[in-house]
Amino acid sequence: xxxxxxxxxxxxxxxxxxxxxxxxxxxxxxxxxxxxxxxxxxxxxxxxxxxxxxxxxxxxxxxxxxxxxxxxxxxxxxxxxxxxxxxxxxxxxxxxxxxxxxxxxxxxxxxxxxxxxxxxxxxxxxxxxxxxxxxxxxxxxxxxxxxxxxxxxxxxxxxxxxxxxxxxxxxxxxxxxxxxxxxxxxxxxxxxxxxxxxxxxxxxxxxxxxxxxxxxxxxxxxxxxxxxxxxxxxxxxxxxxxxxxxxxxxxxxxxxxxxxxxxxxxxxxxxxxxxxxxxxxxxxxxxxxxxxxxxxxxxxxxxxxxxxxxxxxxxxxxxxxxxxxxxxxxxxxxxxxxxxxxxxxxxxxxxxxxxxxxxxxxxxxxxxxxxxxxxxxxxxxxxxxxxxxxxxxxxxxxxxxxxxxxxx
Ligand SMILES: [Zn+2]
Numbered sequence: 017x018x019x020x021x022x023x024x025x026x027x028x029x030x031x032x033x034x035x036x037x038x039x040x041x042x043x044x045x046x047x048x049x050x051x052x053x054x055x056x057x058x059x060x061x062x063x064x065x066x067x068x069x070x071x072x073x074x075x076x077x078x079x080x081x082x083x084x085x086x087x088x089x090x091x092x093x094x095x096x097x098x099x100x101x102x103x104x105x106x107x108x109x110x111x112x113x114x115x116x117x118x119x120x121x122x123x124x125x126x127x128x129x130x131x132x133x134x135x136x137x138x139x140x141x142x143x144x145x146x147x148x149x150x151x152x153x154x155x156x157x158x159x160x161x162x163x164x165x166x167x168x169x170x171x172x173x174x175x176x177x178x179x180x181x182x183x184x185x186x187x188x189x190x191x192x193x194x195x196x197x198x199x200x201x202x203x204x205x206x207x208x209x210x211x212x213x214x215x216x217x218x219x220x221x222x223x224x225x226x227x228x229x230x231x232x233x234x235x236x237x238x239x240x241x242x243x244x245x246x247x248x249x250x251x252x253x254x255x256x257x258x259x260x261x262x263x264x265x266x267x268x269x270x271x272x273x274x275x276x277x278x279x280x281x282x283x284x285x286x287x288x289x290x291x292x293x294x295x296x297x298x299x300x301x302x303x304x305x306x307x308x309x310x311x312x313x314x315x316x317x318x319x320x321x322x323x324x325x326x327x328x329x330x331x332x333x334x335x336x337x338x339x340x341x342x343x344x345x346x347x348x349x350x351x352x353x354x355x356x357x358x359x360x361x362x363x364x365x366x367x368x369x370x371x372x373x374x375x376x377x378x379x380x381x382x383x384x385x386x387x388x389x390x391x392x393x394x395x396x397x398x399x400x401x402x403x404x405x406x407x408x409x410x411x412x413x414x415x416x417x418x419x420x421x422x423x424x
Contacts, residue, residue: 049088069388089395096365099278211238280350
């Protein structure tokens with residue numbers, strides 16, 4: 017009697033959660049007009065079979081009934097952004113600095129940004145980084161909050177006065193504090209000209225310590241000299257690289273260094289939101305002039321880099337306040353305006369990013385045993401890359417977070 021009334025109460029109060037518990041291990045089938053596997057493969061009219069949180073099979077569509085059907089649309093792996101700042105936001109007064117804000121208020125903005133990115137089809141993002149990323153990462157991972165799988169650098173290294181041993185100690189501390197990746201600033205901001213800041217020895221110390229601890233390292237570097245030192249030091253990824261020449265592109269390619277240039281969202285977002293940033297630190301008129309002039313320079317660097325066929329160009333937007341949820345703009349800019357083949361742009365935001373982040377055995381492509389992270393976009397991104405902005409279905413770990421494909 018007691019049990020029966022409990023079940024009845026549960027069913028009445030929470031049908032959704034009861035359903036998700038009861039069917040946690042059920043089989044879900046998704047059919048799509050086209051399926052991109054994230055590694056360059058494409059299949060027409062395919063069915064993905066999901067068992068629990070993982071993909072069991074990718075195969076030809078049969079006449080059987082499926083759980084979700086998208087005959088006109090394209091299914092692909094959930095997108096990955098390897099460089100965001102998940103907590104960055106405009107405060108109550110619309111400004112990008114938020115004095116007086118409570119930690120609870122700040123935390124909610126991080127939750128909001130994470131949700132916006134998930135809804136935009138990004139099922140994994142790497143935040144580069146802030147200590148408050150850690151509880152957010154853990155809350156998402158435990159299923160308490162909806163959001164992309166979150167990786168974090170915790171506390172980036174910016175202090176140029178550290179000794180080599182102190183640099184190593186910084187890396188070790190971050191790992192203890194829960195860092196998935198290490199981030200160092202080896203050059204100034206582009207708003208200050210981008211010159212090298214850390215010495216070659218400091219860069220080498222950080223990269224070798226990270227490697228010794230089995231961690232990847234992202235190096236912020238604009239100046240060509242800082243990019244060279246980072247590639248030689250064996251860092252995982254150079255981010256920005258706005259002042260490189262063919263020589264540095266070739267060096268990164270030969271050293272297997274991933275290159276993460278930004279050209280389609282970061283500076284555009286600052287310019288669109290100028291009023292929210294102007295007057296804060298180096299966000300002055302001179303800084304904005306650097307950024308305005310930076311867009312064509314970044315475009316030129318991207319085009320130069322495209323010519324180096326062995327250079328692995330990943331996709332990290334450096335999304336700050338105002339940019340979360342618009343992450344796909346970077347891929348669209350690369351493909352639509354700068355001539356990157358659409359398939360390469362899609363690989364860059366899926367399997368290649370997973371490679372760079374050390375998680376390619378779980379996410380970034382579609383195949384048996386992979387986590388069931390996938391999205392459906394309205395249209396064919398191979399012929400119209402803007403389809404990446406029309407995300408109608410989002411699944412992460414076998415759970416559907418978005419399905420707005422009415423009429424399909
Ligand atoms: Zn950044």
